Every structure is written in C-alpha cells, then in structure tokens.
Amino acid sequence: MNIESFDLERWQSVHEHQVEINLSESGVHPLRLRELVGAGDLEDLLEQELGYPQTNGTIPLRERIAAMYDGATAANVLVTNGGSEANFVTCWHLVEPGDEVVVIQPTYMQIPGLARSFGATVREVWLEPRLVDHAGQSGPGGSRGPADGLRSPARWRLDLGEVRAAVTPHTRLIAVCNPNNPTGARLDEAEVAELSAIAADTGCWLLADEIYRGAELDGRLSSSAWGRHDRVIVTGGLSKTFGLPGLRIGWIAGPAEVIDRLWGRHDYTTIAPGALNDRLARLALEPSRRQRLVARTRKRLRNNQAIVQAWAGEHQTVQQVPPEAGGVTLIRYAGSRPSARLAETLRAQQGVLVVPGIHFGLEHHLRVGIGGEPDPLHRGLARLGDLLRSASGPLASETSPTREH
Numbered sequence: 426m427n428i429e430s431f432d433l434e435r436w437q438s439v440h441e442h443q444v445e446i447n448l449s450e451s452g453v454h455p456l457r458l459r460e461l462v463g464a465g466d467l468e469d470l471l472e473q474e475l476g477y478p479q480t481n482g483t484i485p486l487r488e489r490i491a492a493m494y495d496g497a498t499a500a501n502v503l504v505t506n507g508g509s510e511a512n513f514v515t516c517w518h519l520v521e522p523g524d525e526v527v528v529i530q531p532t533y534m535q536i537p538g539l540a541r542s543f544g545a546t547v548r549e550v551w552l553e554p555r556l557v558d559h560a561g562q563s564g565p566g567g568s569r570g571p572a573d574g575l576r577s578p579a580r581w582r583l584d585l586g587e588v589r590a591a592v593t594p595h596t597r598l599i600a601v602c603n604p605n606n607p608t609g610a611r612l613d614e615a616e617v618a619e620l621s622a623i624a625a626d627t628g629c630w631l632l633a634d635e636i637y638r639g640a641e642l643d644g645r646l647s648s649s650a651w652g653r654h655d656r657v658i659v660t661g662g663l664s665k666t667f668g669l670p671g672l673r674i675g676w677i678a679g680p681a682e683v684i685d686r687l688w689g690r691h692d693y694t695t696i697a698p699g700a701l702n703d704r705l706a707r708l709a710l711e712p713s714r715r716q717r718l719v720a721r722t723r724k725r726l727r728n729n730q731a732i733v734q735a736w737a738g739e740h741q742t743v744q745q746v747p748p749e750a751g752g753v754t755l756i757r758y759a760g761s762r763p764s765a766r767l768a769e770t771l772r773a774q775q776g777v778l779v780v781p782g783i784h785f786g787l788e789h790h791l792r793v794g795i796g797g798e799p800d801p802l803h804r805g806l807a808r809l810g811d812l813l814r815s816a817s818g819p820l821a822s823e824t825s826p827t828r829e830h
Contacts, residue, residue, distance in 0.1 A: 426542055427542060429538050431535070433533075433534055437778075441778060444778040445776035446776060446801045446805040448778060448797070449780050449794060451606055451665065451751075454668060456718075466708060473700060473704050476700060477700070478700040480688075482676070482698060483703050485707050487499035487676075489706075489711070490676050490678070494651040494659070497652070503676060503687050503691060505691060506673045507673045510675060510694060511662065511675040512539070515658055515660065515677060516536060516540060518686060519597060520540050521597070522544025523545070524543075524546070525546045525548055525596045526545045526547050526548070526599075526600060527592060528547055528599075528601075529601040529602070530549045530785075531608060532601075532602045532785070533607075534785065536632070540600075548596075550583070552582065553584065555581070555582045580747075580749065581605070581746055582610075583620075585616065585619045588623055592623060598629055602637075603633055603635060603637075604638065606636075606751060607753050607787075607792040608746065610746075611641070611647045611750045612648065617653075620650070621654060621657060624654070625653075625654045630656045630658065631656065632659075635649060636662050637665050637666060637752070639719045640665060640723065644723055647750060658678070659678045659679065660675065661676055662675030662676060668796075669705075669709055672709075674698060674702055722752075729795040729796065729799060730747065730748065732802055732803060732806070733745060733793065736806045739810075740810050740814070742813045743756050744757045745757070753793065753796075754793055756809075758790070758791065759789075760813075761789075767791065775808040777805040779793050780792035793805075793806075
C-alpha cells in the first residue's frame with residue numbers, strides 16, 4: 426500500500442502551535458473542561474475507573490448519539506477515536522483495488538487520499554460557485570471584484586447530473602462532506618435526497634461525512650443522509666460543531682449489520698475510545714448541554730463571518746462566497762502568486778497561519794477558520810490584507826476556480 430502525503434494535515438500539524446495567530450483551525454474555539462463539567466458532575470468523574478470501556482462505545486453514549494438520527498438505536502452506532510478514524514474504518518471496509526470512488530470536491534482530502542491508497546480510482550465532481558446579479562437572478566460563472574457591485578457569489582452548488590454521469594459499473598462509493606469543508610456550503614434536502622437516490626439506483630454506497638452538521642449559521646439543521654437506504658453510512662464527531670476536539674470522539678451511523686462489521690475493523694485500529702473521553706462525551710451530548718454547545722457554535726460563527734464579510738468588502742483583491750455552515754471559509758485572492766507560497770509568506774513574515782487552497786486542489790484560494798476568538802481573527806485578516814495589497818491588483822472575472830489535478 427502506498428500512502429500518499431496528507432499535505433493539509435502536515436501543514437497544520439507542523440505550524441499551528443508555533444504561530445502567533447492560528448487561522449487554520451477548522452472547528453470552533455475549544456471549551457475548557459470547567460465549561461463542560463458542572464459542579465454536580467465532578468465527583469462522579471473522579472470515581473471513573475481508567476480501564477478499557479466498551480470498545481464500540483458505551484451503550485449510554487451510543488444511545489445519545491443515536492438520538493440525533495431519526496429511528497436509530499445504539500446498534501446503529503460505532504464510536505471511534507475522532508471522525509478521522511470513522512472515515513478510515515469505513516473506507517478500509519468498503520474500498521478495494523480496482524474500485525472507483527466518486528468524491529464531491531473540494532473536500533477534506535482524507536477520503537480521496539485513502540481511496541487512492543487502497544488502490545481505487547477517484548472520480549471528482551466539483552462544487553461550483555453560483556452568482557447573483559442586481560435583480561437577484563442566479564446563474565453559473567465567474568464574478569467581478571466586490572467593488573464593481575454587479576455580480577457577487579451567492580453559494581456553492583452541486584450539479585447532481587454530473588454526479589450521476591460520474592458513476593460507472595465500477596463505482597463502489599460516493600463520498601460527500603456535508604456541510605462542506607472547505608467551502609462552508611451545504612446540500613439542501615432535495616439535493617441530499619437525490620444524492621442518496623443516485624447511490625441507491627446504481628447499487629453503490631454513499632458515505633456522508635457530516636462532522637459540521639449542527640454548525641449552521643442560519644440555525645436551520647442540515648439534512649442528514651442517515652437512514653435513506655441500506656447502503657448509506659454517516660460519520661460525525663465532537664471535534665467541530667461541539668468544540669471538543671481534544672476528546673477524540675467520533676462515530677459511524679449506519680445499518681446495524683454494517684456497523685457490526687465496521688466494529689471488526691475498529692478492533693484492528695484503536696480498539697476503544699478512552700474511558701474518560703467516553704464519559705465526557707456522554708455529558709456533552711446530554712440534550713440540554715448539546716443544545717447549549719450548538720447555540721454557542723452558531724453564535725460564534727455568525728459573529729465571525731460578519732467580521733470576514735466586512736473585511737472582504739474593504740478589499741478589491743479578495744472575494745468570499747459566504748459559508749452556510751461550519752468553521753471555515755474560502756477566500757479567493759487576485760494575482761498569480763501560488764497559494765502555498767502566499768501562505769508560507771504570511772506565516773513566516775506575519776505569524777499568521779491559514780491553509781493554502783492547493784491543499785484542496787483549488788489554486789488562488791486560502792482557507793480561513795472562522796470559529797476562533799474575534800480579536801485574533803481581526804488581526805490576522807488585517808495582516809493578510811496588507812500582504813495581499815502589496816502583491817495583487819483588483820480581482821478580475823474568471824469562469825471558475827483555478828484547479829490543480
């Protein structure tokens with residue numbers, strides 16, 4: 426097996442704890458333990474034995490996860506060490522050499538990287554920015570810079586006809602991240618239903634990474650692919666929407682017999698979640714706490730998106746399609762400077778870490794986290810703006826994002 430370099434994760438891992446301002450983070454600012462644990466919980470936590478817990482997650486934790494999916498029970502849930510293990514175990518189980526995997530791009534690059542490492546061919550279908558003019562009419566194509574006021578990006582859209590056309594008799598899996606990392610786009614109910622129908626009609630699996638579900642800026646919960654047919658698998662976790670990445674709790678939701686087989690793969694990886702992590706996850710997903718954590722996340726994202734939108738409106742050299750959900754946004758910038766070089770200059774000279782768009786196959790874009798504290802976001806954007814002004818002219822029209830394959 427040839428495991429390809431995961432450039433996105435390595436870029437962040439090397440630098441995120443060594444910079445003054447980290448805008449590469451894709452979740453929301455993490456909670457402190459005292460914000461999660463009430464005074465009445467502390468004594469119980471001190472009595473927690475630090476042995477192996479139930480290896481697929483304790484029944485109380487799996488029941489609380491199942492409660493987020495209509496009709497699910499604990500038997501439909503496998504607890505993993507983070508959403509990354511959930512995706513890994515699922516791909517390991519499903520993908521064989523010679524298979525084809527249809528991936529909705531841009532995306533968090535774990536699944537396409539794993540698919541290629543397992544010997545599959547990856548077929549890409551790209552989200553495209555759709556535009557709105559003075560009259561509110563939407564349509565495809567590029568856009569002028571913010572200063573011209575004629576057309577501006579409205580949202581990223583998926584052409585489901587292209588998805589259906591990409592599926593062949595060799596397609597084993599369709600993979601989607603919804604809500605999407607790095608664009609912040611989300612599929613609506615009709616789009617999720619049609620994507621599920623494409624998988625059902627063609628006999629392939631649908632893997633929906635829903636790690637950002639619940640992090641919607643407008644407060645409307647994103648549609649889940651869960652339970653639409655017996656070849657749908659959904660992954661999630663506490664890292665993004667809930668602000669608890671340090672607990673390393675993820676999960677897989679799917680048909681009970683599939684979950685049992687995936688548990689067998691989990692036996693070969695991390696075996697079990699940490700006992701204390703499982704206990705804390707149960708606290709986090711207690712319904713009233715869960716609602717408070719989601720409300721905290723949505724408020725923070727709305728406030729920080731307003732900061733980014735105001736900043737983008739002041740710079741003719743940048744453009745943003747406003748995110749609908751999740752802790753990240755894509756910034757398109759003018760000029761020919763490669764995104765990796767621009768991001769490295771920003772890090773080395775300004776102490777600000779962002780993610781180069783090339784790590785998602787999108788050149789001339791940067792991914793900026795909007796889930797952190799507002800003050801570093803203000804300061805980091807100011808430094809990014811100064812750097813872009815020194816290197817770019819106004820943003821010109823283009824028909825689509827520049828991609829690298």
